[in-house]
Each structure stands twice: as structure tokens, then as C-alpha cells.
Amino acid sequence: MRWFETPDFNFLKAHKIGQIVSGILLVASIIVIFTKGLQYGIDFRGGKEFVLEFQQPVEVTEVRSELAGPLDGAPEVKRFGSPQDILIRTDNPGDITAVQSTIMGTMQQLYPDNDATVIKTDIVGPRFAEDLKRGALNAIIFALIVIFIYILIRFKDWTFSAGAVGALFHDVFIVLGIFTLFSEIAPFSMQIDQAIIAAFLTIVGYSLNDTVVVFDRIRENSMLYKTMDYDKMINKSLNDTLSRTVITSITTLFVVTVLFIFGGEVLKGFSFALMLGVIIGTYSSLFVASSMVVELHKRKQNT
Template sequence: MRLKLVPEVTNFDFFKRWKLWLGLSATMMVIGFTSFLLQGLNYGIDFRGGTTIRTEATQALDIGAYRAAIAPLGLGDITITEVFDPNFAEDQHVAMIRIEAQDDGEALSAEVIGTVQTALDTIAPGIKFVQVESVGPKVSGELIQTAFLAVVLAIGAVLVYIWLRFEWQFALGAVIALVHDVVLTIGVFSELQIRFDLAIIAALLTIVGYSLNDTVVVFDRVRENLRRYKQMPLGELLNLSINETLSRTTMTSFTTLLALIALYVLGGDVIRGFVFAMIWGVVVGTYSSIFVASTILLWLGVNRDWTKKNDTSGNQFANIDA
């Protein structure tokens, strides 16, 4: 017995309310962009600067106890992660503590660092601060620029790839869908003020790849059907292609979400922001591959004259493997 989330043969009309889907997407993008302009993002230490402390203790690490001991000091955003290494001794427990930059300077003063060590010593006697490093505002600003450039270059590479593999109309539809996913993800982080750090940038780049994969699967079927049904209206052909790939798309998204939800519930605070971004990205990526990319393609139209031997525009690289 096989699990079927959708029937093998479906006949949904995905373009019956295409104006509603595009209007909904446009509204959500405007809300997200407005939230970003008005209240910005809740940048983590990676982007705001701060101090990183590497600790060693003989007692087993309890992140909750560490956080409770430091919280009364009023140092702002604090991130605590445990470091694992097979070369560590059995009684060697290492943690990385990141504390945001204070208003009066880039780094924590020696006095404040001593206060933090004293607070932790009450729950982990003999704890050592083996390394203390600071990230200043200049480095943080460079990280923001580099992260923004990475996302833009990723989307630009997608534009070129889809253009070579299909036609420019396919490329434009795919890129608009990717921009839609990235803007909505940044918008929800701004609206909910969830901490935004380098892990979220990694999630954004992963979302770009996931959404692109879904879109290419649909577009591949569209290209096959364009050759098979030369007289079928484009709207009907797009509907047919999406319905034919709907089972695969739904099953892929469902199984991915199962793993992500488990990580969100059981993975702890350290990766919760990253996993939330991935869950949101899978949902909006699946939505955009069906309702945004395909609708843009329907609006732009495609070249359906396959009889001209010399006209290979947009298809000369069609056999490139994904």
C-alpha cells in the first residue's frame, strides 16, 4: 500500500483565480517590505557585533542553566551553543557564548567578562574562559553586505541558468518566484522580530535552491507538453503540467516538512530560527512554483514554433542536466 497525499490523476484549475493569487502575493510582499522599512530586522550578534567567549568546564553543559546565570547581568542578546569534538576528554565540556555589543563599545570590558565568569562559576565551578574574541561594527557591516551580495548573486545565477535551459519567459517567471520567496521570508522575520543572523542567510540560499528545484520540475513538464500538444492553449497546457507533477511536489514538500517540524520541536533554541525559515520557505516555495512562476509564464507566453530548424533561441541548451 502506497501513501498518496493527492490522487494520481487530478484536474485542478490553478489559473481560474490567477488574479487572486497574484494579488495575494503582491499584498504580502508589500506588507513584508513595509515592515522591513519601518522596523527593520532583529539582527543577531553576527550582524550587530559583540563578544564570543569559548568556555571549558568539567561539569556537563546545561545551556538553560548557563543562560539563567547570565540573564540577570542585563547584557542583551546571548547565544549559547555546545561544541562537540571526538578528541575532547570525557570531562571536557566546551561552550561558545556570544554576547551582543554593548552601547558603550565594541567589546565587553575585562570587568564585565570577569562578572560573567563569576556568574557561571556558581553553576560550573572552575569554568575557564579559554578564548575571548570581539566582532566590531565594521566587520558586522561587511557581513551584511556580503550576505546581501550572496543572495543577489544566487538569484542572478538562477536567471542565467533557466534562460539557457529554457527560454527567457521561463527565466523571468522563475526569478520573480524566487524574489517573492526571499521577500516574504525577510518580511516575516521583520514582522515577528525573530533573530536574523548568518544561519538565516544560509536558510535563504537553501530556500532559493528548493524553490528553484520545484519550479524546474514543473517547467520541464511544460516543455515536454509543449512538444506533445502543439495546439493546446497555453493555459490548459500549464494546468495539465502542474497536475501531472502535483503528486511529486506535494509528497516532496510534505516529507521535507515532517523532518523540519521535528527539528523545530526537538532541535532546541540554537537552530530554531534557521528551521523556522526553512519551514516557511518550503511552504512559500511550493506555493510560488505553482501559482507565481507558472502564472507569470502564462502572462508572458512562450515560443511554440518548434518547426524552424534554425530558430533555437532559448532552447540550444535544453539538454543540459539539472
């Protein structure tokens, strides 16, 4: 970490590259979200979920095609941890006992020498799912509004509020785009459920904490170096906080990576979202939030 004892990186020059990278990622994420649509989990879509444990590994595609007819539509079928465990999600409107019997009967016909056991079931009604979806959206919007007001009161400058909230939108949208893009490819569940919403709010808090540390140093340096050019003062502030930002991010990423590897299948989506959030949140604190503050400050000075 000796590289960060007295850093002197030209962040302002890198800001231009960061704006291009962030613009591409944001546009790509928005296109993916609006064309493919958010991949909601059972929490927000409503339906039934079953986890089956087989004595021997089975083919996911074979299970999906065999269940499409009996369940009146192809269900979502994925591996759930070990090769012997299968996660089945369906929006079949039938009673959960009847749906479970249909699934088990089909599996017995498909694999007569490979017995299956139901180890987990879950059900969410459509009205409850809509209430959860609305509540999750309101929670995120309310959090962003409160953050904008908090930053405005603390730093007494709307450019800092806009920079912080803009960086948070940047982080959440990119993570959401990645989840939407890889939801059908990843070997673990990347659907949007309550755990992922909790991860998004955690990402917001982590990214905001990093951003506030940088903004605090900008405010301190603006009072200490009143004659210094604003751009140079921003660059100095970013270098002053670089060591703290990098060390905090690496230690947090290490813990979250351990959680992703050893936390089990249920926590993989949650921990993967946090891994992305730590990386993107650190990047946005250095290259997005401060870049927006510089651009907005210039526009405010010119008006």
C-alpha cells in the same frame, strides 16, 4: 494520496487569488522591513554575546532592565533553551572580559542565591560584521543572476527566467518579513545571522528545484500539445507535477520540523526559516512562478 493520481484542479483560476495573496504578503513584508528594519544578529552588527546558566529560572525582563545601566544601554536578553539559560547580546564597546565581569557582578547582586555560570561567549568586530553583511548580500544577488542565466539557457525563453527569479524574490522577501516582524516576539532567536543566510540560500535552491520541475513539464507539454490553448497547457502541466510537488514538500517539511523540535536552540531559527521556505516555496512554484510565465507570455504575444 489518491487525490493526486489524476488531479484536475483549476490552477489558473486560483492564480488570481494567489496574485492577491502574494501581493498583500509582499507589500506587508516590504513595509515591515523598511519601517522596523532588519534585525541583524551579532554576526552582522558586531558586539558581544554571552550565554548564562542559572541554577533556577530567572525573569528575562528583570535581567534586561538591571543590565541597561551597567552596559550603557539595554541589551538583548532572551531565553536560550531551558528556563535556566539566558542569552545576552550587547554592543557595549568595552573589553569582553570587562563586559563579562560587569554582567556577572550585576547578576550576583540581582540573584545572590541563584549562582550563574558563563557557558558560551562570542565577539564580532564591527568591520568584520560589515564585511559579512556585504558578502551575504553579494552571495544572494550573484545566486539570483546565475539562476536567471541558467533558466534562460535551459528553456530558451526569458519569461521562464523572469518567473523563476520573481518567485525566488517572493519567497525570500516574505520569509524575511516574517523574521523581521516576529524577531522580538518569538521565544527563540530570529535575528539575521550567518545561519539564516544559509537558510535563505537553501530556500532559493529548494524553490528553484520545484520550479524547474514544473517548467520542464510545461516545455514537454508545449511540444506534445501544440494545438492546445496555452493556459490549458499550463494548467495540465501543474496538475501533472502536483503529486511529485506535494509528496516532496511533505517529506521535506517533516524532516525540517523534526530538526526544529529536537535540534536545539541554536538551530531553531535556521530550521524555522526552512519550514517557512518549504511551505512558501511550494506555494510559489504552483501559484507564482507559473502565473508570471502566463502573464508574461500573454504580453509577449500582444507585442
